[in-house]
Amino acid sequence: MSERNKFLEPVTRENTAVVLVDHQVGLLSGVRDIPVGELKHNVVALARAATILGIPLVVTTTAADSMWGPTTPELVETLPTGQKIIDRSTVNAWHDDRVREAIEGTGRRKLVFAGVSLEVCAALPAISATAAGYDAYVAVDASGTFSQTKREAGLLRMQQAGVIVSDYATLMVEALADNASPEAGPCYAALDMPFAVLVGQISAAYQA
Numbered sequence: 001m002s003e004r005n006k007f008l009e010p011v012t013r014e015n016t017a018v019v020l021v022d023h024q025v026g027l028l029s030g031v032r033d034i035p036v037g038e039l040k041h042n043v044v045a046l047a048r049a050a051t052i053l054g055i056p057l058v059v060t061t062t063a064a065d066s067m068w069g070p071t072t073p074e075l076v077e078t079l080p081t082g083q084k085i086i087d088r089s090t091v092n093a094w095h096d097d098r099v100r101e102a103i104e105g106t107g108r109r110k111l112v113f114a115g116v117s118l119e120v121c122a123a124l125p126a127i128s129a130t131a132a133g134y135d136a137y138v139a140v141d142a143s144g145t146f147s148q149t150k151r152e153a154g155l156l157r158m159q160q161a162g163v164i165v166s167d168y169a170t171l172m173v174e175a176l177a178d179n180a181s182p183e184a185g186p187c188y189a190a191l192d193m194p195f196a197v198l199v200g201q202i203s204a205a206y207q208a
Contacts, residue, residue, distance in 0.1 A: 006135050007164065009110075011174045017108040018050045019058045020142075021093050021115030021122060025069035028116055031144035033151040040074045041192065042168050043114055043142040047078050048190035049172040052183055056106040060086040060099050062121075091120065094128035103129075110135045112171050114142035119154025127161040139168040169193055 009015075023043050028036055050057060059079065064070050064087045071085055079085075088096040093115075103111065111134050115121030122143045126136040138158060145151050158165060169191045176187050 009135070010177075011110055011112070011137070011171055012177065013053045013055055013175050015108055016110040016112060016171075016175055017056045017058060017103060017106040018046065018112045018114070019060075019093070019099075019103060019125065020047065020075070021060055021113060021125060022062055022068065023072050023075050023114075023116055024061055024064060025072055027068050027121075028072055028144070030146045031116060032146055033118075033148050034141065034144045036144070039116075039142070039144045040072060042139075044074050044078045045190055045192050046112075046114060046139055046142045046168040046172065047075060049168075049187050050112075050175075051078075051080050052186045052190055053172065053175050055175060056108065057083060058086075058099065058102045058106070059083060060088060060093050060096070062088055062091070062093075092124040092128060093121065094125040094132075099125075109133075110137065112137045112139055114139040114168070116143060117145040117150065117154075118143040119145055119150050119157065123154045123158050123163070126158060126163045130162050135164070136162075137164045137166055137171060139171055140165050142168040 020043065031039060047057060061071055062068060086098050086102065088099060090096045093099045111129050113122045113126045113136060122138050126138050129136040145154065155165060172187065172191060176184060
């Protein structure tokens, strides 16, 4: 597939997996480029919407029992029953054989990454996946980092490497594809965009 076609091919339920990297209590405490409450909301919404759409999740931590602590409880509570969280030591999640094999096991060629920090935990595996021939996306609003400078540097590096940057809701709505789908209502509810919730309430009131 040419570089141009890679960017034009849509994200779908069938070709995409979501990789959540290091949304851990210790790392979240240092996030400064996005309000931590908003970041937690966004990654939870991403995980919920992906699950509703049947998009597989790969979830990983680093040094959970020592340096950075467990996955934030808000995310743990929303993960599918039986979802494994892979704890590793490598800085780049792609360099852990178990993480990479879990991604390969999904059979999906488009990978949506989100992580804390953006420029390391999301960017490095996304860049490595791109080098390995995958189409890597980063949901920037479901990722966070420790300064605005680090955010800007991470975004530039990813774009230079051919990683596609987007936001969590756009990627999931693109995968949804059809608002007549039975999953549309639950998907929008999971995305929890305030305006969409309001519109849904207004529509329900008119139909009553």
